[in-house]
Amino acid sequence: MSAQTIDDLPTPALILDRAILNRNLKRMSDRLRDAGVMLRPHLKTAKSIEIGRRAVEGHDGRITVSTLAEARYFAEGGFTDILYGVGVVPSKLPAIAELRRQGINLRMVTDNLAVAQAVAAAATGRFWPQSGQSAGGETFSVLIEIDSGGGRAGLPYPELPGLLDIARVLHKAPGVELAGVMTHAGHSYHHNTPDGIAAVAEQERQAIVGAAEKLRANGIPCPIVSAGSTPTAMHSRDFTGITEMRPGVYVFNDLDQAFIGSCSAGDLALSVLASVIGHYPHRNQVLVDAGALALSKDISAQEFKPQVGYGTIVDAPAQDMAVIACSQEHGFVGANEPIPFGNLPVGSRVRILPNHACITAAAYDRYYVVDSELDGGKSVVDVYDRINGW
Numbered sequence: 001m002s003a004q005t006i007d008d009l010p011t012p013a014l015i016l017d018r019a020i021l022n023r024n025l026k027r028m029s030d031r032l033r034d035a036g037v038m039l040r041p042h043l044k045t046a047k048s049i050e051i052g053r054r055a056v057e058g059h060d061g062r063i064t065v066s067t068l069a070e071a072r073y074f075a076e077g078g079f080t081d082i083l084y085g086v087g088v089v090p091s092k093l094p095a096i097a098e099l100r101r102q103g104i105n106l107r108m109v110t111d112n113l114a115v116a117q118a119v120a121a122a123a124t125g126r127f128w129p130q131s132g133q134s135a136g137g138e139t140f141s142v143l144i145e146i147d148s149g150g151g152r153a154g155l156p157y158p159e160l161p162g163l164l165d166i167a168r169v170l171h172k173a174p175g176v177e178l179a180g181v182m183t184h185a186g187h188s189y190h191h192n193t194p195d196g197i198a199a200v201a202e203q204e205r206q207a208i209v210g211a212a213e214k215l216r217a218n219g220i221p222c223p224i225v226s227a228g229s230t231p232t233a234m235h236s237r238d239f240t241g242i243t244e245m246r247p248g249v250y251v252f253n254d255l256d257q258a259f260i261g262s263c264s265a266g267d268l269a270l271s272v273l274a275s276v277i278g279h280y281p282h283r284n285q286v287l288v289d290a291g292a293l294a295l296s297k298d299i300s301a302q303e304f305k306p307q308v309g310y311g312t313i314v315d316a317p318a319q320d321m322a323v324i325a326c327s328q329e330h331g332f333v334g335a336n337e338p339i340p341f342g343n344l345p346v347g348s349r350v351r352i353l354p355n356h357a358c359i360t361a362a363a364y365d366r367y368y369v370v371d372s373e374l375d376g377g378k379s380v381v382d383v384y385d386r387i388n389g390w
């Protein structure tokens with residue numbers, strides 16, 4: 001790659017600090033290894049083979065994805081134990097079967113009896129009428145999704161309605177492996193103290209271990225007990241009974257993770273490089289060429305600090321400088337004191353820290369990699385590609 005600095009890059013551009021990335025990866029990997037839990041990183045955040053390979057170092061290579069496009073991309077990159085972590089539907093079984101025929105142990109999740117029956121039917125070669133296709137005599141690996149309190153997908157704990165019915169269909173079907181149970185404590189994001197997050201982590205643990213024990217008590221094996229979000233992986237005080245954790249956003253971290261205490265302010269590896277495109281002193285604002293598409297309109301970080309808007313400015317020349325409004329390609333940057341416009345001439349560049357790294361990164365097809373430990377992050381030392389879409 002020809003020598004480049006971030007001043008040569010087109011804007012907006014996605015900048016990844018390799019030094020911070022490596023620290024984030026090591027912290028989580030060491031923490032889970034020391035706890036005796038396997039790491040199955042959720043690569044929906046990074047969507048990058050290069051980052052995925054580094055993330056699983058010291059573990060056994062298992063990963064999580066959120067789309068079939070990611071599953072195909074990581075399979076091509078050499079990953080062979082892949083959990084597709086979004087509830088499956090019968091129409092996706094042929095695509096899953098195709099990857100499994102290539103030797104990829106692509107596992108899926110469901111909390112639905114009709115889907116479990118469809119998987120069983122496809123495995124035994126019977127036609128599934130609603131999908132219009134037959135996967136035909138395939139093998140499948142399924143985890144049952146449990147709701148540990150987040151209120152998104154999964155059978156709600158402790159009632160676990162229908163758990164045994166779904167489990168028996170999968171367990172009895174020839175060609176189907178009931179691999180275990182999984183949950184994601186998304187509600188951990190609404191706490192900003194270690195104790196608060198640790199309490200959610202314990203709730204997550206009890207729910208998923210409770211579901212596994214219910215299966216085992218009924219003679220159904222449950223080898224994988226899978227949990228995790230970044231906050232619960234960082235703050236859990238007891239992993240007993242959990243076999244693997246699936247944090248994702250920890251690879252980069254973001255303003256939301258910093259505010260809730262999953263990481264420190266210095267642990268944010270991702271930023272958006274933008275150009276200043278206008279000065280508006282009468283309203284104390286500059287415009288940048290990073291708007292809603294380049295940053296996303298995710299407001300998760302506003303829950304604990306409303307003034308972050310859609311992202312904050314790195315090394316800002318005024319207090320609380322942030323993108324306070326967005327149109328498609330314009331970001332409106334304001335501050336809590338007069339902006340020294342001379343410090344930010346039109347054409348100069350700023351870096352913006354994202355509220356939610358996973359969503360911001362989704363607009364880009366590559367990371368421009370810098371290294372703050374080499375030269376303060378000025379040179380572009382590498383470029384990593386990403387997979388987007390479905």
Ligand SMILES: Cc1ncc(COP(=O)(O)O)c(C=O)c1O
Pocket residue numbers: 042064085086183184228229230231246247248249250
């Ligand atoms: C099913 C599932 N597992 C794991 C994760 C990773 O959690 P986090 O983004 O907090 O790292 C997510 C994130 O949305 C998820 O949906």
